[in-house]
Amino acid sequence: MNESQAIPAFSALAQETRLQIIRFLVRSGPNGSPAGKVGEEVGASSSRLSFHLNVLEQAGLVTATRVSRTIIYRADLQRLGALVGFLLEDCCSGHPTVRKCCEMPPSKG
């Protein structure tokens, strides 16, 4: 991931509705979720939802696939991982203090 990919990604995540969408799509797993269901989940009107899904898609954080009348959205976990990597390596020079946050939480081994 380079800066010109990271900037739209950070920008996409800097918004409450889009954060809700990402959370929901990550939890929806590899099957993803149709736009309508995402809209119900986050409580957004169709045009508002479409606007935010488009921002996320342009940022590369979600993918869209048409299946008949519905459009299935999925979180792009590789991209999200690459963004974490950008934050750790590019922004923070791999600094150990920043890296500590990535260790597994104690109760989850």
Add this chain to the structure above:
Amino acid sequence: MNESQAIPAFSALAQETRLQIIRFLVRSGPNGSPAGKVGEEVGASSSRLSFHLNVLEQAGLVTATRVSRTIIYRADLQRLGALVGFLLEDCCSGHPTVRKCCEMPPSKG
């Protein structure tokens, strides 16, 4: 880190000049750097620099300390780490695919 801290932090990082500032301040280490030197480094006029440093400070990603005539800025590594943690845990539910990016790079391991 919660959502209302993460949103301004993502927003702060979604800008080229501020990304340059963060990189430089992380590399400057615990002594930080005076505003003027940051401005030289990133090629920003004083008012423009001040604007961006303020955004970063409000977002909690840098701290400012006055020392005589100069103001020393430092990257807040704890906050940056907490933001990585938010991205991994809150946004991505600690998903292993996303986590893989946090492993030490092979040549540095």
Add this chain to the structure above:
DNA sequence: TCAATACCTCAAGAGTTATTGAAATATGAA
């Protein structure tokens, strides 16, 4: 073909962000 469903696009308006240049504030030294 017509109607229904699922979703997107468009235009308008309010609010926010980034840049510029001028002016203000704070500190230190002559």
Add this chain to the structure above:
DNA sequence: TTCATATTTCAATAACTCTTGAGGTATTGA
């Protein structure tokens, strides 16, 4: 006090973001 240095604040402006509501497109089934 006067001057220089370091930095912030202010006002104007252009560009961008988000929301709303109306209308459009794609697909399916009767």
